[in-house]
Amino acid sequence: MNALVLHAVGDLRYEQVPTPQPGAGEVLVRVAYCGVCGSDIPRIFVKGTYRFPLICGHEFAGVVERCGEGVQRVSPGDRVTVFPLLWCGRCSACERGRYAQCEHYDYLGSRRDGAFAEYVVAPERNLLKVPDGVSLQEAAMTEPAAVAYHALRRAGGVAPGETVAIFGAGPIGLMVAQWARVMGASQIALFDVVDEKIALAQRLGFTHAYHSHRAEEIIASLTQGKGAHVCVEAAGVPQTLLQACACARSGGRVVLLGNPAGDATVPTGLWSQLMRREVNLFGTWNSEYAVYSEDDDWHTALRAMAEGWLQLMPLVSHQVPLSEAVHTLHAMREGKGFFCKVLIQP
Amino acid sequence: MSETGASMQAVRCYAPEDYRLERIPVPEPRPGEVIVQVEACGICAGDVKCFYGNPSIWGDATRPRYVQPPVVPGHEFVGRVVALGEGAGERFGLKVGDRAVAEQIVPCGRCRMCDRGMYWLCRDREIFGFREKAQGGWAQYMRYPANARVYRVPDSLPTEQAALIEPLACSMHAVDRGQIQFGDVVVIAGMGPLGLGMVACARLKNPGLLIALDLRDHRLEIAKRLGADMVLNPSRDDVRAEIKRLTDGYGCDVYIEATGHPQGVLLGLDIIRKAGNFVEFSVLQEPVTVDWTILGDVKELNVYGSHLGPYCYPKVIDYLTRGLLKTDGIVTHQLPLSDFRHGIEMVHEGKESIKVLLVP
Ligand SMILES: [Zn+2]
Ligand SMILES: [Zn+2]
Numbered sequence: 072m073n074a075l076v077l078h079a080v081g082d083l084r085y086e087q088v089p090t091p092q093p094g095a096g097e098v099l100v101r102v103a104y105c106g107v108c109g110s111d112i113p114r115i116f117v118k119g120t121y122r123f124p125l126i127c128g129h130e131f132a133g134v135v136e137r138c139g140e141g142v143q144r145v146s147p148g149d150r151v152t153v154f155p156l157l158w159c160g161r162c163s164a165c166e167r168g169r170y171a172q173c174e175h176y177d178y179l180g181s182r183r184d185g186a187f188a189e190y191v192v193a194p195e196r197n198l199l200k201v202p203d204g205v206s207l208q209e210a211a212m213t214e215p216a217a218v219a220y221h222a223l224r225r226a227g228g229v230a231p232g233e234t235v236a237i238f239g240a241g242p243i244g245l246m247v248a249q250w251a252r253v254m255g256a257s258q259i260a261l262f263d264v265v266d267e268k269i270a271l272a273q274r275l276g277f278t279h280a281y282h283s284h285r286a287e288e289i290i291a292s293l294t295q296g297k298g299a300h301v302c303v304e305a306a307g308v309p310q311t312l313l314q315a316c317a318c319a320r321s322g323g324r325v326v327l328l329g330n331p332a333g334d335a336t337v338p339t340g341l342w343s344q345l346m347r348r349e350v351n352l353f354g355t356w357n358s359e360y361a362v363y364s365e366d367d368d369w370h371t372a373l374r375a376m377a378e379g380w381l382q383l384m385p386l387v388s389h390q391v392p393l394s395e396a397v398h399t400l401h402a403m404r405e406g407k408g409f410f411c412k413v414l415i416q417p
Numbered sequence: 418m419s420e421t422g423a424s425m426q427a428v429r430c431y432a433p434e435d436y437r438l439e440r441i442p443v444p445e446p447r448p449g450e451v452i453v454q455v456e457a458c459g460i461c462a463g464d465v466k467c468f469y470g471n472p473s474i475w476g477d478a479t480r481p482r483y484v485q486p487p488v489v490p491g492h493e494f495v496g497r498v499v500a501l502g503e504g505a506g507e508r509f510g511l512k513v514g515d516r517a518v519a520e521q522i523v524p525c526g527r528c529r530m531c532d533r534g535m536y537w538l539c540r541d542r543e544i545f546g547f548r549e550k551a552q553g554g555w556a557q558y559m560r561y562p563a564n565a566r567v568y569r570v571p572d573s574l575p576t577e578q579a580a581l582i583e584p585l586a587c588s589m590h591a592v593d594r595g596q597i598q599f600g601d602v603v604v605i606a607g608m609g610p611l612g613l614g615m616v617a618c619a620r621l622k623n624p625g626l627l628i629a630l631d632l633r634d635h636r637l638e639i640a641k642r643l644g645a646d647m648v649l650n651p652s653r654d655d656v657r658a659e660i661k662r663l664t665d666g667y668g669c670d671v672y673i674e675a676t677g678h679p680q681g682v683l684l685g686l687d688i689i690r691k692a693g694n695f696v697e698f699s700v701l702q703e704p705v706t707v708d709w710t711i712l713g714d715v716k717e718l719n720v721y722g723s724h725l726g727p728y729c730y731p732k733v734i735d736y737l738t739r740g741l742l743k744t745d746g747i748v749t750h751q752l753p754l755s756d757f758r759h760g761i762e763m764v765h766e767g768k769e770s771i772k773v774l775l776v777p
């Protein structure tokens with residue numbers, strides 16, 4: 072099959088590799104679309120994967136091609152998306168169903184071969200069927216949609232009437248904004264430094280989308296100086312972390328969602344304000360997945376797509392064939408042009 | 418042990434009041450399973466209900482039958498490992514000769530509740546001592562199935578403590594459900610083995626005042642030994658007036674109902690304060706009629722159900738081993754397997770006995 076193989080940091084090649092074979096309890100999935108995650112760029116060009124050579128790509132959907140021995144819940148032809156974290160099932164986190172916190176996990180696209188390829192193998196229990204009416208492009212965005220939902224759930228969700236401030240209007244930030252709208256937020260503000268992202272947010276109906284340098288002033292004016300109930304840091308930038316903390320009201324919730332890009336120094340005044348105002352900080356990591364339940368982040372994200380609560384297609388800025396993806400990934404790294412969600416099509 | 422074909426002594430339940438002492442084959446280990454030689458196994462109130470044909474176990478017009486006779490009863494067991502199926506040793510950290518308990522429930526591992534780690538509420542569960550696939554501990558040997566939740570027990574624990582691990586896990590969970598805070602006035606009603614275990618567990622939370630209720634004074638004496646600050650006997654004491662006096666008229670903060678009797682529920686609803694935590698643990702003999710408005714409009718109560726002892730077995734084993742959890746006086750009798758009928762009758766009457774163990 073054709074695949075994008077990472078041989079070393081920055082050494083990404085489009086080449087032929089053997090098609091993987093599903094073992095017992097595993098399924099071979101023909102990849103229809105695989106999204107490029109924000110984390111894929113540093114993974115490919117800076118940090119590297121856990122081993123080489125390795126195929127990246129963990130946000131994908133496709134069609135079941137073949138089932139390994141003992142597979143019962145899916146059959147060839149089923150449209151599926153895949154939770155890319157492979158949990159051990161034996162640790163204390165797994166025992167409680169907190170698979171993303173597994174102490175011995177494996178991961179498609181960073182620790183073992185992922186979906187920047189024509190085919191990928193995954194355990195049966197990691198597969199979810201895609202509901203009718205949800206396209207495979209949308210289904211390939213289940214992972215970021217689940218991550219965005221999980222971030223707000225970590226903060227106890229959003230209550231109707233609350234103000235939510237989101238720092239970073241990339242795909243995840245825009246998905247957080249959509250979830251906040253579904254949950255009944257009365258005001259949603261998005262901040263970014265890239266004009267195209269601000270414009271896209273406005274096109275999606277988020278009228279309070281502004282340049283980040285005005286964040287504190289905007290939030291103060293939207294909330295009579297009280298601050299936002301929920302602030303989501305979705306950029307991973309030190310300044311936006313400080314802004315998210317500064318914009319939270321007394322008793323407010325700050326969610327740390329963006330992967331950190333550098334050290335943040337908390338000024339004494341802000342630190343003190345976090346204490347005086349009893350602000351709650353929530354880390355969020357990945358998403359909650361369940362095999363036999365339907366109220367986890369993944370099933371909920373798919374249902375939200377089927378019900379039309381989330382509009383994900385406007386987030387897709389590029390669809391590129393696998394053969395041209397090396398070029399696109401380099402362009403993303405170099406910041407040549409505007410990218411929102413990029414879908415690779417094997 | 419068991420070269421193939423070996424037999425053992427076991428009690429088997431065929432029908433209400435038709436329990437027989439028999440010789441049956443010693444179980445052989447299949448992959449993932451543990452075979453133990455039973456050291457002791459308690460007689461639980463549930464076993465007594467089963468013996469006398471309780472419809473919640475034997476079924477009636479509205480409920481299916483849960484028990485699958487013929488079955489070896491008993492779920493409060495401890496045993497010594499005599500054989501390990503493939504993989505069981507690594508999975509449970511056990512070797513032949515170790516002592517081990519298994520939780521009362523054998524969860525399916527593939528329902529919604531199991532998926533979320535709420536295995537004690539498993540939809541497709543098996544329960545030791547009632548089900549064909551989970552034969553119990555009133556026998557010389559027993560099998561812990563591959564799905565069982567098995568824990569090693571230190572040799573240092575005396576038999577009468579090791580056999581209490583299961584009921585104490587249930588007690589600990591009920592106390593956890595009550596969310597006791599420092600300073601709380603806690604009332605635990607019903608000083609059977611489970612209620613006494615709750616007193617011992619609640620003692621470790623150091624509430625403001627820990628009060629035990631029962632109609633039998635000898636049980637209240639044991640409750641005092643296990644850590645109750647005060648005991649009241651509703652047949653003699655005016656419990657309502659006393660709680661009012663002790664709490665400036667507010668009522669107790671936490672009430673744990675373990676009497677098995679409707680009166681225990683009514684009393685609790687009466688003496689608990691507004692917004693208090695009411696824990697229901699009992700398997701009640703009959704439906705309870707209460708003024709349901711008390712829960713909402715009158716007191717805005719938090720009512721917590723409590724079932725089994727999830728995630729409590731390792732804690733109970735640890736606390737017992739370190740001598741933190743008291744159990745003195747809970748086990749009153751140890752009988753040979755052949756005396757099982759006498760044991761059941763003793764538990765049924767509940768006069769001088771509290772926990773009765775069968776020792777095969
Ligand atoms: Zn991702
Ligand atoms: Zn794990």
Ligand SMILES: [Zn+2]
Nearest residue numbers: 461462463493
């Ligand atoms: Zn019991």
Ligand SMILES: [Zn+2]
Nearest residue numbers: 525528531539
């Ligand atoms: Zn289950």
